Amino acid sequence: MISVRTLSYSYPDGTNVLDSIELELKMGEFVALVGPNGCGKSTLSRHLNGLLRPTEGSVEVMGMDTRDSSNLWKIRQAVGMVFQDPNVQFIGSTLEEDIAFGLENLALPSMEIKRLVSEALELTGMEKYIYASPGSLSGGQKQKAAIAGALAMGSRFLVLDEVTSMLDSRSCTEVLNMMLSLKNKGIGLLYITHRPEEMLVADRILVMDKGKIVADGAPLAVIRELGEGHDLFELTPLLNLALRLEDTGVIRLNGHVLSPLALAEEICRLL
Numbered sequence: 001m002i003s004v005r006t007l008s009y010s011y012p013d014g015t016n017v018l019d020s021i022e023l024e025l026k027m028g029e030f031v032a033l034v035g036p037n038g039c040g041k042s043t044l045s046r047h048l049n050g051l052l053r054p055t056e057g058s059v060e061v062m063g064m065d066t067r068d069s070s071n072l073w074k075i076r077q078a079v080g081m082v083f084q085d086p087n088v089q090f091i092g093s094t095l096e097e098d099i100a101f102g103l104e105n106l107a108l109p110s111m112e113i114k115r116l117v118s119e120a121l122e123l124t125g126m127e128k129y130i131y132a133s134p135g136s137l138s139g140g141q142k143q144k145a146a147i148a149g150a151l152a153m154g155s156r157f158l159v160l161d162e163v164t165s166m167l168d169s170r171s172c173t174e175v176l177n178m179m180l181s182l183k184n185k186g187i188g189l190l191y192i193t194h195r196p197e198e199m200l201v202a203d204r205i206l207v208m209d210k211g212k213i214v215a216d217g218a219p220l221a222v223i224r225e226l227g228e229g230h231d232l233f234e235l236t237p238l239l240n241l242a243l244r245l246e247d248t249g250v251i252r253l254n255g256h257v258l259s260p261l262a263l264a265e266e267i268c269r270l271l
Contacts, residue, residue: 001026002048002079002157002188006057009043017043019211020057025190027156030183032199032219033192034233035208041192044208045159048190049079062156080150084162086142089149090134095126098134099149120152123185124178140171144178157188165194169259176201176257196223197239197258207232220246220253238263 004023010016018040025031025048033041046052047059050066061078064071083089092098096117103113121127124144129137134145143163150158160179164172172195180201183189191202199205200219207215207222209232215222223243226232235243242258245251251266 001062003060004047004057005060007044007047007054007059008056009047009052010055017211018047021211021213023206023213025157025188027188028183028186029204030179030189030191030202032202032205033190033208034194034196034199034205036232039208040211041208042161045081045161045190045192048157048159049081050075051081077154079157079159080147080153080155082143082146082150082158082160082163084165086139086146086163087134089146090142093133094131095121095134095137095145095148096130098145099152102149102153116152120148123151123182124148138171139167140174143167143171143175147178147182151182151187155187157190158182160189160191162192162194164198169261172198173257173259173262180257194233196233196236197242200239200253200258 002025004021007018007021008016009018021044033045035041043052047054047066048061050072053066059066061075064075066072066075090098092101099117099120100113103116108116117130118127121130124147126141126144126148129141129145134142137145147158164175167175176198179189179191191198193199202219204217205215205219205222206213207226214232215226217225223235228235238258238260242251242253242263246253250270
């Protein structure tokens with residue numbers, strides 16, 4: 001479990017970015033984090049593996065306090081970070097070499113490294129690309145490879161910062177489905193997104209504004225509670241249409257990846 005208690009964070013100039021955040025994230029839970037630019041989403045995410053440490057309050061990962069420097073290596077193994085541009089995380093000439101790099105730094109036996117690399121690639125559906133150059137992969141495949149690298153290090157939680165924002169609709173759906181598969185295998189996920197239709201696949205959504213969590217709950221419940229007219233996230237035409245169809249009992253949205261093609265296919269199936 002990741003436990004956040006009265007977390008506040010200020011820049012050196014005194015600017016307050018996070019204000020008394022209370023949060024718990026469980027293994028096997030998929031949580032989407034949304035909110036306007038500058039609300040503190042990325043700052044909060046970087047506290048979860050000790051890249052930033054609290055000005056006030058605490059963050060504990062599986063009982064380890066991020067304020068204790070002696071815990072940071074184990075915390076960063078437990079909580080993997082995956083960013084918007086996967087290219088900045090690749091260093092090996094093949095996918096196998098890239099994923100093995102961090103494991104080699106742990107001085108693990110070569111057979112153990114091969115096993116962990118193989119398992120991580122299998123978890124992400126990337127096993128057939130083991131000898132491919134990271135640069136030759138598609139955008140969606142690169143994100144899956146970056147996630148495999150975190151999993152190989154033993155991550156039990158993944159913090160994913162807008163990992164689908166540079167992907168087309170099909171690749172986006174593939175990555176989200178892979179994330180759902182990881183959730184079902186007990187991996188905890190915190191997913192930062194600006195695409196409101198993506199948050200429907202989450203167990204919970206957290207809505208941030210001005211450094212605070214202003215809503216926390218099941219996606220559809222939070223969307224309806226906030227209603228129209230707020231500026232915390234955009235209700236796209238696609239999401240608005242899907243919500244109206246769900247309100248009239250035509251479709252069910254919970255747990256499904258929403259895309260124009262998926263919605264059209266569902267409507268055609270019903271007809």
